[in-house]
Amino acid sequence: MLTIRISFEKRAEAAYISLLDLQRVFQRILKRSGLPVYYTQGFNPHIYLSFASPLSLGQESLCESCEIKTAEENPDLASWKETLQPYMPKGIVIRSVAPAQEKSSEIGFADYTITLPLSAEDALIAYNESETAMVSKKTKRGSHEVDLKNYIPRLEYTKEGDGLSFSVRMPCASGEGVNLNPSLLLAHLQQTHAIPPWQCEVLRTQLYTKNGAIFC
Amino acid sequence: MTEFSHQLKEALSLVQKPGRYTGGEPGCTYKDKSKVDVRMAFCFPDTYEVGMSFLGEKILYELLNRHENWWCERAFMPWVDMKEQMERLNIPLYCLESKDPLSDFDIVGFTLEYELCYTNILAMLRMSGIPLRAADRDESWPLVIAGGPCVCNAEPMADFFDIMQLGEGEQMLQDVCAAMEYAKKNGLNKEQLLLNLAKIPGLYVPSFYDVTYEEDGRIRSIKPNRPGVPEKVTKAIVKDMDSFPPPENFVVPIVGAIQDRASVEVLRGCVRGCRFCQAGQIYRPFRERSPKLISDCARILCRNTGYDELSLTSLSTSDHSRLEEILDNLNSWAEADHVSLSLPSLRVDNFSESLVEKTTRVRKSGLTFAAEAGTQRLRDVINKNVTWDQIERGCRIAFREGYTSVKLYFMMGLPTETMEDIKGIADTAQQVVDLFYKIPDRPKGKGVQVTISVACFVPKPDTPFQFCAQDTREQLREKQKYLLSCVHSRKIKVNYHDSATSVLEGIFAKGDRRLGKVIETAFNHGAFFDTWEEYFDYDRWLQAFAECGIDPNFYNYRTLALDEVTPWSHLDVGVSQAFLAREYQKALRAETTQPCNRQCSGCGANKLLGGPCFAYDQNQL
Ligand code: SF4
Helix, strand or coil: CEEEEEEEEECHHHHHCCHHHHHHHHHHHHHHHCCCECECCCCCCCECCEEECCCCCCCEEEEEEEEEEECCCCCCHHHHHHHHHHHCCCCEEEEEEEECCCCHHHEEEEEEEEEEEHHHHHHHHHHHHCCCCEEEEEECCEEEEEEHHHCCCCCCEEEECCEEEEEEEEEECCCCCCECCHHHHHHHHHHHHCCCHHHCEEEEEEEEECCCCECC | CCCCCHHHHHHHHHCCCHHHHCCCCCCCCCCCHHHCCEEEEEEECCCHHHHCCCHHHHHHHHHHHCCCCEEEEEEECCCHHHHHHHHHCCCCCECCCCCCEHHHCCEEEEECCCHHHHHHHHHHHHHHCCCCCHHHCCCCCCEEEEECHHHHHCHHHCCCCCEEECECHHHHHHHHHHHHHHHHHCCCCHHHHHHHHCCCCCEECHHHEEEEECCCCCEEEEEECCCCCCCCEECECCCCHHHCCCCCCCCCCCCCCCCCCEEEECEECCCCCCCCCHHHHHCCCCEECCHHHHHHHHHHHHHHHCCCEEEEECCCHHHCCCHHHHHHHHHHHHCCCCCEEECCCCCHHHCCHHHHHHHCCCCCCEEEEEEECCCHHHHHHCCCCCCHHHHHHHHHHHHHCCCCEEEEEEEECCCCCCHHHHHHHHHHHHHHHHHHHHCCCCCCCCCCEEEEEEEECCCCCCCHHHHCCCCCHHHHHHHHHHHHHHCCCCCEEEEECCHHHHHHHHHHHCCCHHHHHHHHHHHHCCCCCCCCCCCCCHHHHHHHHHHHCCCCHHHHCCCCCCCCCCCCCCEECCCCHHHHHHHHHHHHCCCCCCCCCCCCCCCCHHHHCCCCCCCHHHCCC
8 A cells, every 4th residue: 555645735725624524625636536545445435645744724834745655556646737737726745655664653844934014023023132032822721821932942034025034843743742833922912012924924834853854 | 826915815715615706627718808799797696606697608618718809707796705805905806717807707607596686796796896776777787687597577677687598598698698608799788789789589688668556556558669679689699409409628626516417408308398487498498418428528527527426317308209319328338438417307207217227327326206285185286287196107117226215395384275185295204114114125125215305485487386375484484383293103204495585486487577676775774695594584575575665475476367477478388377377276176287298278478489389190109
């Protein structure tokens, strides 16, 4: 059984598709494609699908990915991409369909480009100057305080047009590892300087493995 | 790529299920707006989930967008949270595809599926900044148009629409767009455009008619006020159903629509002539699509959309004269394509074993039977030609096939109804329960569940019962209480619908144009989403009637004279008033009428075809 990774952009309209809805969309499109993908066995077979580190609703990404499986030994994956793309919702652009090199459990970090209104400059200066940047993080086991400064010591921003933007690398591990969502940073800026999160844009630009190699 | 404004992003970040407001679903159409001549906003005055379930919109969306130089987009009524955010952030109502406000469009069209969505239409216009009343809009505003079944009595909404489409939109809406294209290219003013539109078969321009009233409030006359405008508007139909193939693609909703499956309309109209049923009259005459076309288009549709469930829709799918042939055609590919079939409107009286077998390979959950009335006498009155023997036979087959739950639909408040008929509802359900336990090869290890679903009868225009007064809420409450007292089994569940919304439905169904100001007043007092119980406020409506000095009871609690000039008498759907009066009198004598495919009862709708509806001598029935 070969594991295949579909890497895709999820932008604009598609940023508002929830994980659950996205799963349905992929099920339907894969099914319609007639491609030789693996179906789970059992009473109600469905296509095996696994999305790696899905984003929060409203955030955009250049590097989402979904794993599927196939029993074929040498599938013509270039044609898979051509087959699937026309049926995708607007904003989903398939970048590649290729055999998975790494398990998605190897994901360790992600890069984001965050764009804020000009008025957020004070908040960013304050962030860079302060010793700590506490924010509460909700998990399945309740919520606990995290110091963002441990992970993001400085925000090196630039001014562009009527906004500010910066790139930041954040831990993004599944399971036991640390996972920080950019919305935590936005929540912190909202709490300290009343920067409305909806005026901030988040674009995930790259995923890395724990060793720092590009994942997708 | 369409850019989302900051305001829109803010709104989307604060509402439930933002995917309803973004567009971009697979199958939707994008065009370069600088290269199109006519832009149409197809508006559904209810939520995205409800609107995306309607077939009519899908048909017309595809038809219009086939024209390269026209672009049809979609808009829905935003849910309460989104409406609030849009108003707070000054975001006008927009179409999902381009995100352009409705006021940028040439045509803003609403589909009128049910009366209680009227306030939502006003809400959507207001959210777009478009003046509500047609008289307040010149050619700089979009042409605001209506279509759908409620146009058969369009009068309560007459003040708000520039034009209304009576009948089937396939040809008519294309004619409207063509007239708009011509008007734009030739710089016509609104009056000139409307005069051109009035010539299109089925098109009704409300402002071209004057209504006069008798002293007691009844209508004296409805007359055109311009030369060249027809005395009566005659419904447009698609004469040959095979000339407009069903859609080969749907916009596939991402956020779950109620009917999220492929569907193909197999026929239009209904042969039955149930006297309470408006659809059965206004979609006359009966026309079928051929089995091969249905099957071929269905297969392409399933491939294009990826749907794995296909339903054959129509008012009465099992009345298709070649239904088994359709199913055989479909079954020749459905399994290989992983598509399962469902027939939503099975009828008890021709429900056969082979039919069940051909459609229920996959799902065996529930089965619904529309019995409509609890006694044979009342079923004869309403011309629902179903007997207990047929119900019994249908249930017997179903139980043997593994069904364990049955839903029986009834109406309450039907003309001539007595408490005996109400008791009959409970008795029928009990007989079904008893039947289950008498069947030796019933599904083992499971009990039976019979659900009685009772709707309040609402007299509708263009039906033989249009002359009848509606039951009052008190009468209905009493009948409901009595029904509950007649049910003695825990296997029987009773679902009952509140009657306040039915009262309003009854008023608007038979209303005239004086009700426009009532709708506007109620809307200004905050009425919208009246179809949603949590937002429906009966007292607000009573207050609106009082403020406008209009007695609502005049419309729904009054029996009409057989020769009364009705508010819809200038809107001709095919069936004649004489036929309706005849049927009404037969109903009072509990006499039934044959279905159209057995014998023509001369309703008059065949004039729309220009010949007889059926070739009776060749009919094997
Ligand atoms: S003209 Fe006759 S057959 Fe045709 S719809 Fe009317 S009653 Fe039925």
